[in-house]
Amino acid sequence: MARPPAPVPATSPDTVFSAERALRHVEAIAVRPHAMGMPDHARVRDYIVAELTALGLKPQIQDATAIGTRYQASGRVQNILAWLPGSDVEGKAVLLMTHYDGVAAGPAAADDGAGSAALLETLRALRARKQPLAHNVVALFTDGEEAGLLGAAAFVREQSWAKRVAVVINLDARGTSGRSLMFETGPGNLDAARALRAAGDVTAGSVFTTVYRVLPNDTDLSELAVLGLPALNFAFIDGVERYHTSHDDFAHLNAGSLQHHGAQMLAVTRAFAGEALPRPTTGDAVFFDLPVVGLIVYPVALALPLAIVVLVLVGMAIVRDRKWIGVAIGALVTLIAVGLSGAIAQLSGSAIAALHARLPGGGAPQWRGIYAAAIALLAVAVTLACMSVAKRRTSERSLYIGTLFIWLVIALVATVKAPGLSYPFVWPLVFATAAVLFTRGEVALRWVTAAVTLFLLAGFTYGVSSIMLGVVGTGAIVLGVLTSLITLLLMPLVRVAAGDSRWSGTFWVTAAAALLLVAGAFTVRRSGEHPQPSALVYAENADSTDAWFGALYRPRAAWTRDAIGPATATPSWTNSLSPTGNRFYGRRVERVPLESPNATFVRDTMIDGARRVVLRVTAPRGTIAVEMRGSGAPVLTSSIDGRVVDTTRYRFHSRDWIMEYWAVPDSGAIVALSIPSGAKIDFELSARLPGFPPIPGLRIPVRPDNVVPNQDGDMSIVYRRFRF
Numbered sequence: 001m002a003r004p005p006a007p008v009p010a011t012s013p014d015t016v017f018s019a020e021r022a023l024r025h026v027e028a029i030a031v032r033p034h035a036m037g038m039p040d041h042a043r044v045r046d047y048i049v050a051e052l053t054a055l056g057l058k059p060q061i062q063d064a065t066a067i068g069t070r071y072q073a074s075g076r077v078q079n080i081l082a083w084l085p086g087s088d089v090e091g092k093a094v095l096l097m098t099h100y101d102g103v104a105a106g107p108a109a110a111d112d113g114a115g116s117a118a119l120l121e122t123l124r125a126l127r128a129r130k131q132p133l134a135h136n137v138v139a140l141f142t143d144g145e146e147a148g149l150l151g152a153a154a155f156v157r158e159q160s161w162a163k164r165v166a167v168v169i170n171l172d173a174r175g176t177s178g179r180s181l182m183f184e185t186g187p188g189n190l191d192a193a194r195a196l197r198a199a200g201d202v203t204a205g206s207v208f209t210t211v212y213r214v215l216p217n218d219t220d221l222s223e224l225a226v227l228g229l230p231a232l233n234f235a236f237i238d239g240v241e242r243y244h245t246s247h248d249d250f251a252h253l254n255a256g257s258l259q260h261h262g263a264q265m266l267a268v269t270r271a272f273a274g275e276a277l278p279r280p281t282t283g284d285a286v287f288f289d290l291p292v293v294g295l296i297v298y299p300v301a302l303a304l305p306l307a308i309v310v311l312v313l314v315g316m317a318i319v320r321d322r323k324w325i326g327v328a329i330g331a332l333v334t335l336i337a338v339g340l341s342g343a344i345a346q347l348s349g350s351a352i353a354a355l356h357a358r359l360p361g362g363g364a365p366q367w368r369g370i371y372a373a374a375i376a377l378l379a380v381a382v383t384l385a386c387m388s389v390a391k392r393r394t395s396e397r398s399l400y401i402g403t404l405f406i407w408l409v410i411a412l413v414a415t416v417k418a419p420g421l422s423y424p425f426v427w428p429l430v431f432a433t434a435a436v437l438f439t440r441g442e443v444a445l446r447w448v449t450a451a452v453t454l455f456l457l458a459g460f461t462y463g464v465s466s467i468m469l470g471v472v473g474t475g476a477i478v479l480g481v482l483t484s485l486i487t488l489l490l491m492p493l494v495r496v497a498a499g500d501s502r503w504s505g506t507f508w509v510t511a512a513a514a515l516l517l518v519a520g521a522f523t524v525r526r527s528g529e530h531p532q533p534s535a536l537v538y539a540e541n542a543d544s545t546d547a548w549f550g551a552l553y554r555p556r557a558a559w560t561r562d563a564i565g566p567a568t569a570t571p572s573w574t575n576s577l578s579p580t581g582n583r584f585y586g587r588r589v590e591r592v593p594l595e596s597p598n599a600t601f602v603r604d605t606m607i608d609g610a611r612r613v614v615l616r617v618t619a620p621r622g623t624i625a626v627e628m629r630g631s632g633a634p635v636l637t638s639s640i641d642g643r644v645v646d647t648t649r650y651r652f653h654s655r656d657w658i659m660e661y662w663a664v665p666d667s668g669a670i671v672a673l674s675i676p677s678g679a680k681i682d683f684e685l686s687a688r689l690p691g692f693p694p695i696p697g698l699r700i701p702v703r704p705d706n707v708v709p710n711q712d713g714d715m716s717i718v719y720r721r722f723r724f
Contacts, residue, residue: 002179002203002459003179003256004177004178004179004180004236004254004256004257004259004260005201005256005259005260005263006256006259007019007020007023007255007256007258007259008020008259008263014124014125014128015125015128015129016125017118017121017122017125017259017262017263017265017266018121018259019121019255019256019258019259019262020255021121021124022114022117022118022120022121022258022262023117023250023255023258024117025051025113025116025117025120025121026109026113026114026116026117026250026253026258027250028047029044029047029048029100029107029108029109029113029116029117030107030108030109030113030248030249030250030253031043031107032107033102033103033104033105033106033107033108033690033713034100034101034102034107034108035101035102035103035104035146035147035624035712036075036076036077036101036143036144036146036147036150036624036625036662036663037622037623037624037625037662037663037664038104038624038690041101041663044100044101045061045078045080045100045143048080048100048116048120048141049061049080051120052080052082052120052123052139055120055123055124055127056127057082057083057084057123057127057139058082058083059080059081059082060080060081060082061078061079061080061081062077062078062079062080062081062151062154062155062158062159063076063077063078064076064077064079064154064158065077065154065640065641065642065643065669066143066144066150066151066153066154066157067150067153067157067640067643067644067645067646068147068148068149068150068153068223069153069223069226069646069648069649069650070148070149070218070222070223070649070650070651071148071149071218071650071651071652072148072579072650072654072658072659072660073144073147073148073149073150073659073660073662074148074150074640074641074645074659074660074661074662074669075144075147075148075150075625075660075661075662075663075664076662076663076664076665077142077143077144077150077151077154077663078143079140079141079142079143079151079154079155079159080100080139080140080141080143081138081139081140081141081159081161082123082138082139083136083137083138083139083161084123084126084127084133084136084137084138084139085132085136086132086133086134086135086136086137086273087132087133087134087135088134088135088136089136091135091136091277092135092136092164092165092166092277092278093135093136093137093138093161093164093165093166093277094135094136094137094138094165094166094167094168094169094269094272094273094277095138095140095165095167095168095169095224096119096122096123096137096138096139096140096169096265096269097119097140097142097152097168097169097170097171097220097221097224098112098115098116098118098119098140098141098142098170098171098172098220099112099115099116099141099142099143099144099145099146099151099152099172099220100112100116100141100142100143101142101143101144101145101146101147101151102146102248103146103244103710103711103712103713104624104690104711104712104713104715105244105245105246105535105708105709105710105711105712105713106244106245106246106247106248106249106708106709106710106713107246107248107249107250108248109176109248109249109250109252109253110173110175110176110236110239110242110243110248110252110253110257111172111173111174111243111244111248112145112171112172112173113253114171114173114236114253114257114258114261115171115172115173115261116141117258117262118171118258118261118262118265119139119141119171119265121262122262122265122266122269123137123139125266126266126269126270133269133270133273133274134273134274134275135166135272135273135274135277136164136273137269137273138161138164138165140155142155142220144662144663145172145219145220147625147660147662148660148662149218149219149220149222149223150662151220152220152221152222152223152224153223155223155224156223156224156226156227157643162227165227165229166229166230166272166277166278166279167192167229167230167231167272167277167278167279168186168221168224168227168229168230168231168232169231169232169234169265169268169269169272170219170220170221170224170231170232170233170234171234171235171261171265172219172220172233172234172235173235173236173237173243173257174235174236174237174240174243175236175237175238175239175240175242175243175467176236176238176239176242176243176247176248176252176253176254176257177236177238177239177252177253177254177256177257178236178237178238178239178254178257178467179203179236179257179260180203180234180235180236180257180260180261180264181203181204181208181234181235181236181237181463182196182202182203182204182208182209182232182233182234182264183204183208183209183212183233183234183235184208184209184212184213184219184221184231184232184233185209185230185231185232185233186221186225186228186229186230186231187228187230187284188230188281188282188283188284189206189209189230189282189284189285190282190283190284190285190297190299190300191230191279191280191281191282192230192231192232192279193206193285193287193295193297194285194297195268195271195272195275195279196232196264196268196287196295197294197295197297198267198268198270198271199263199264199267199268199271200267200294201260201263201264202264202289202294202295203260203289204287204288204289204295205287205288205289205423205460206284206285206286206287206288206419206420206421206423207288207420207421207423207424207460208460209420210418210420210421211421216651218651219233219235221233226649230279232268234261234264234265236254236257236260236261237463237467237468238254238257238467239252239254240367240467240468241364241367241529241530241531242531242708244533244710244711245531245533245708245709245710246708246709246710246713247528247531247708252529282299283299283300283301284299284300284419284420285297285298285299285300285420286298286299286300286302286303286419286420286422286423288423288424288456290455290456291455300419300420303415303419303422303423303426304415304416304419306415306422306426306430307411307412307415307416307422307426309430310408310411310426310429310430310433311408311412313429313430313433313434313437314401314404314405314408314429314433316437317401317404317433317436317437318401318405320437321397321398321401323394323395323398325394326393326394326395326397326398326399326401326402327398327401327402327405328402329390329393329394329398329399329402330390330394330398330399330400330401330402330403330405331402331403331405331406332402333386333387333389333390333399333402334402334403334405334406334488335406336386337382337383337386337387337484337488338383338406338481338484338485338488340382340386341378341379341382341383341480341481341483341484342379342477342480342481342484343480344378344379344382344480345375345378345379345471345476345477345479345480345481345483346473346476346477346480348374348375348378348476348517349366349371349375349471349472349473349475349476350472350473350476352365352371352471352472352517352520353365353366353472355521356524357556359521359525360558361525361526362525362526362532362556362557362558363524363525363526363530363532364524364526364530364532365471365472365520365524366470366471366472366475367466367467367470367471367530368466368471368520368524368530369462369466370516370519370520370523370524371471371516371517371520371524372462372465372466372471372479373516374513374514374516374517374520375471375476375479375480375483375513376461376479376480376483377509377510377512377513377516378480378510378513379479379480379481379483379484379487380483380484380487380509381506381509381510381513382484383483383484383487383488384487384494384503384504384505384506384509385503385506387399387488387491387504388503388504388506396491396492396495397436399491400436400491400492401436403488403489403491404429404432404433404436404489406488407425407428407429407432407485407488407489408429410425410485411425411426411429414426423456424456424457424460427452427456428449428452428453428456428457428489429489431445431448431449431452432445432446432449432453432489435449435492446490446492446493447493449489449490450490450493453486453489453490454486457482457485457486458486460482461478461479461482461483461486464478464479465478465479465482466479525706526706526707527705527706528705528706530706531705531706531707531708532556532557532559532706532707532708533557533707533708533709533710533711534551534555534557534559534560534703534707534708534709534710535551535552535709535710535711535712535713535714535715536549536550536551536560536563536564536692536700536714536715537549537550537551537552537577537584537586537692537714537715537716537717538589538592538692538693538695538715538716538717539574539577539584539586539716539717539718539719540591540592540593540594540716540717540718540719541571541573541719541720542594542596542718542719542720543719543720543721545591546571546573546588546591547588547589547590547591547592548570548571548574548584548586548587548588548589549564549565549586549587549589549692549695549698550564550567550570550584550585550586550587551564551584551585551586552577552578552582552583552584552585553582553583553585554583554585555585557707559701559703559704559707560707562701563700563701564585564586564587565587566587567585567586567587568586568587568588570583570584570585570586573684573719573721574719576627576629576684576686576719577627577686577717577719579627579658579660581654589695589697589698590695590696590697590698592693592694592695592696594620594689594693594716594718595620595621595718596620596685596687596718596720597617597618597619597620597623597626597685597686597687597718597720598617598618598685598720599615599616599617599618599671599683599685599720599722599724600615600616600618601613601614601615601724602614602615602616602670604724606677607674609677610636610637610674610675610676610677611674611675611676611677611678611679612672612673612674613672613673613674613675613681613724614670614671614672615670615671615672615673615683615724616668616669616670616671617661617664617668617669617670617671617685618664618666618667618668618669619664619668619687620687620689620718622689622690623664623687623688623689624662624663624688624689624690624712624715625660625661625662625663625664625687625688626660626661626664626669626685626686626687626688627658627659627660627684627685627686627688628657628658628659628660628661628671628683628684628685629656629657629658629683629684629685629686630656630657630658630673630681630682630683630684631655631656631657631681631682631684632679632680632681632682632723633675633676633679633680633681634675634676634679635657635673635674635675635681636674636675636676637673637674638657638659638671638672638673638674639671639672640659640661640669640670640671640672641669641670642670645659657673659671680723680724681723681724682721682722682723683721683722683723683724684719684720684721684722685719685720685721685722686717686718686719687717687718688712688715688716688717689715689716689717689718690712690713690714690715690716691714691715691716692714692715692716693716
């Protein structure tokens with residue numbers, strides 16, 4: 001994918017976004033891990049409040065119990081809010097949102113120190129204007145995004161300012177570098193996409209927003225979706241190996257990514273807050289960016305007419321060719337080539353992963369460009385071989401028209417099923433078919449076809465396979481299939497490059513792929529830039545003398561296996577330690593008694609024929625979060641600190657009642673569970689604390705730089721079980 005812009009220096013005008021100015025905020029925020037419940041969490045909160053105050057704003061803290069509606073999570077959040085008044089003080093507002101918490105494993109420089117820094121610098125640039133914007137701007141630094149989008153849920157549910165919001169801009173990150181991609185919008189995104197053009201240098205495409213809508217992924221914007229507002233969501237996603245690890249630090253953050261983040265936020269904020277609010281209601285858009293041209297936007301209503309135009313063009317090409325059998329062979333061979341390319345790519349990705357699992361240096365091959373290039377070349381070779389065999393049965397022109405027919409089918413299906421996906425297939429097909437029909441401009445049109453195809457599909461293919469999914473499994477299949485389709489559409493130019501070779505360069509392309517595979521096998525290794533994640537766990541059962549040391553998953557890193565030692569069968573209570581259902585892997589160790597969580601009975605009442613059990617849950621000092629699990633009786637309804645738990649929007653449902661509570665206050669959390677009359681419930685608690693105590697007889701080797709803590713990092717878990 002294209003590189004982010006260069007960072008703007010601090011000497012730039014006050015009204016300009018400067019990454020160099022914003023970096024000082026990242027440096028101050030990303031000193032140490034600051035997840036909810038950790039000591040540094042309050043330090044980061046106070047820093048942001050102080051910076052907002054220094055800008056002349058009057059920040060507020062929203063202190064509330066939040067209950068997520070996407071995940072089984074709750075907690076005591078402290079959102080930071082600031083109001084930048086516009087000329088119409090009583091009117092609507094533009095909401096700028098990011099989260100200031102991080103995961104326990106790392107200092108969160110990118111996710112989301114960069115977002116917090118970008119928002120602070122954006123507010124500074126807006127304050128530097130001589131005239132206020134037409135409309136108000138609300139700055140929201142949410143708490144508990146990493147814990148389950150908690151701060152955003154609390155803002156929607158309890159903060160009165162939410163009713164004033166007319167449009168939302170959110171910043172997040174899933175890596176430490178790369179361009180800031182606008183990957184998600186609110187409903188009816190035509191108007192928002194048009195406003196995005198104000199940012200100028202953008203990376204966006206309706207193909208990303210369409211795909212993201214069906215993925216099981218969330219940011220804070222997922223909680224604000226219930227408001228049904230226009231929205232733009234930005235994130236940079238390269239450097240995913242450092243995501244949620246200790247290497248998400250100041251040293252690894254790309255300053256250009258921060259510049260792209262903030263420059264877009266500032267430009268779009270000025271566009272939204274300088275025009276009429278609320279925004280006009282529109283349908284969805286098809287949109288994509290092109291070099292020099294910028295962002296192209298048109299209504300989805302135009303997608304079908306464009307597809308019909310392509311249908312007519314391809315139909316004309318088929319009629320003119322008149323070699324029906326040749327066209328049919330071309331279509332069949334196209335399907336065979338694409339299918340074989342996807343299969344070979346998947347097998348290659350699996351083989352690469354298996355190889356590196358056995359190599360001493362390991363590595364993370366799924367994220368490495370050298371393997372993406374190798375798999376792509378294998379797909380090219382397979383495609384060339386298929387077409388070389390087929391051209392002995394019919395003319396190259398008929399074969400190519402058969403390829404155009406398959407592209408047409410893909411374009412039509414995409415247009416009808418998901419118009420936002422249509423443009424990468426429709427526009428290249430327009431120029432490719434025109435090159436077949438208009439022989440006078442054939443050469444020029446072929447080159448235009450190549451340029452449009454590569455601009456629209458090459459970056460998308462690389463981004464999805466190498467950055468989002470990795471070149472193993474699904475990512476490899478996507479890489480193989482799309483590479484084959486691109487090769488087929490550009491086949492006339494590929495054949496020119498190959499000359500009169502009988503196999504159209506199949507062998508030298510295969511040789512190039514083999515060389516890259518060999519080079520990858522010798523060079524791809526774990527390193528500080530490409531680390532392997534690892535997290536160790538000390539777990540003890542406070543109801544017994546049982547204690548275990550291991551991990552909440554079967555470890556891949558050799559260092560992790562060495563640190564744990566010989567694993568044995570684990571007791572059933574360890575199955576309740578992970579909210580995601582991961583099996584504990586480890587061995588028994590000597591117990592080091594730790595303070596345990598507790599659940600005390602408050603009251604027991606009958607309401608509407610159900611037994612309502614009310615409990616007070618407390619946790620040891622230093623606890624980040626407590627997982628609560630109810631089993632043995634169905635939980636009909638529940639509430640946390642007097643707030644009803646809404647399960648209707650959950651991403652995942654479980655057989656047991658499960659709820660995490662983050663940053664448990666000293667006074668505890670009040671949990672109310674309604675169960676059938678006469679039933680009893682088993683209530684399990686697992687308190688998570690950072691680090692673990694010295695364990696007698698256990699020697700843990702020094703963690704090398706290429707193996708890093710991830711997610712919650714190394715931790716202790718204390719388990720207890722009650723029955724009520």
